[in-house]
Amino acid sequence: MAHDTTIQTAGHDEHHHESPVVFGFWVYLMTDCIIFGTLFATFAVLRNQFNGGPNGHQLFEIGGLALETALLLISSITYGFGMIAAHKNEINKVIVWLGITFLLGLGFVGLEVKEFIGLIHEGAGPDRSAFLSAFFTLVSTHGLHVSFGLLWILTLMVQLAGTKTIPERMMSKLTCLSLFWHFLDIVWICVFTYVYLASMI
Amino acid sequence: MSEHNTTSSGESHGSVSSYIIGFVLAVILTVLSFAIVVTHSLSPSATILTLSLLAIIQVVVHLHYFLHMGGHSEHRWNNICFVFTIGFVSIVIIGTLFVMNNAAVQMMSR
Structure with missing residues (x-):
């Protein structure tokens, strides 16, 4: 099968133990998970406090949501292909996959900003009701995370450009970003399920 | 068919096929979620x-x-942290919902 060759070419990281940097980053992600947990709890409490304003059923559009979800999901697998290329030391491929991931992520953030502007324009800004305050806080926290992830992708693309091999340190950085990016996709699963879809029933 | 490449140290990183399997499963599950809501086929x-x-x-x-x-021995501390976090977040979410609901009932605000 195809992965037998992968194992051969991955031989360069023999005796490679997962660095403490990656574990440290994992612990950071767990604290991030707690931030999102508290924001989800807040949203769950305030989700029906409309103060006479619009509810999610009236505000959310399923088409835009599906597109955002698709972009983020595809960006997850493109980053994964980037990691596979990185393990094979194919730097140009890594840069291309990171670039595709960046564009997909940028599309996601763009759609989200467009949605927010539309909502605020309709008078459904974060100051309208407790429901919308909780909604904007939770979803924009996720969006900010994605934006910082985009900055991180760009930084690594610049650092990778022109190098011949991927040193251990760079591999750690790529692995941390991979955890971050896939983690954000997991948070988005909870967002589209409990914030958007559950409001549209 | 093995789903992960494993280096000699036991560290796993995905292969193309494992990413594609994961992606296909994720797409199926996402489409199902959306379909259930769009078609209104079930009670709320x-x-x-x-x-x-x-x-x-x-x-x-x-x-x-x-x-x-996964269950690799190298990932033991990652998994312990993860289980702790899941427990913590569950207490935060379930506890918040319980307390706030109880307060609303006591104050007859709903």
């Missing part, structure tokens, strides 16, 4: 329940195929 409470179930399965799929969580 059954919809919420099914959505939750699909979301949990999809989170597990992502953890396994994209974040490569």
Whole structure:
């Protein structure tokens, strides 16, 4: 099968133990998970406090949501292909996959900003009701995370450009970003399920 | 068919096929979630329940195929942290819902 060759070419990281940097980053992600947990709890409490304003059923559009979800999901697998290329030391491929991931992520953030502007324009800004305050806080926290992830992708693309091999340190950085990016996709699963879809029933 | 490449140290990172399997599963689960809501094929409470179930399965799929969580001995501390966090977040969410609901009932505000 195809992965037998992968194992051969991955031989360069023999005796490679997962660095403490990656574990440290994992612990950071767990604290991030707690931030999102508290924001989800807040949203769950305030989700029906409309103060006479619009509810999610009236505000959310399923088409835009599906597109955002698709972009983020595809960006997850493109980053994964980037990691596979990185393990094979194919730097140009890594840069291309990171670039595709960046564009997909940028599309996601763009759609989200467009949605927010539309909502605020309709008078459904974060100051309208407790429901919308909780909604904007939770979803924009996720969006900010994605934006910082985009900055991180760009930084690594610049650092990778022109190098011949991927040193251990760079591999750690790529692995941390991979955890971050896939983690954000997991948070988005909870967002589209409990914030958007559950409001549209 | 093995789903992960494993280096001699036991560290796992995905292969093309494992990413594609994970992606296909994730797409199926996402489409199901959207379809249930769009078609209104279930009662509201059954919809919420099914959505939750699909979301949990999809989170597990992502953890396994994209974040490569598993029972490797090297990942032991990662897993311990993860279990602790899940417990912590569950207490925060369930506790908040319980306390706020109880307060609302006591104050007859709903």
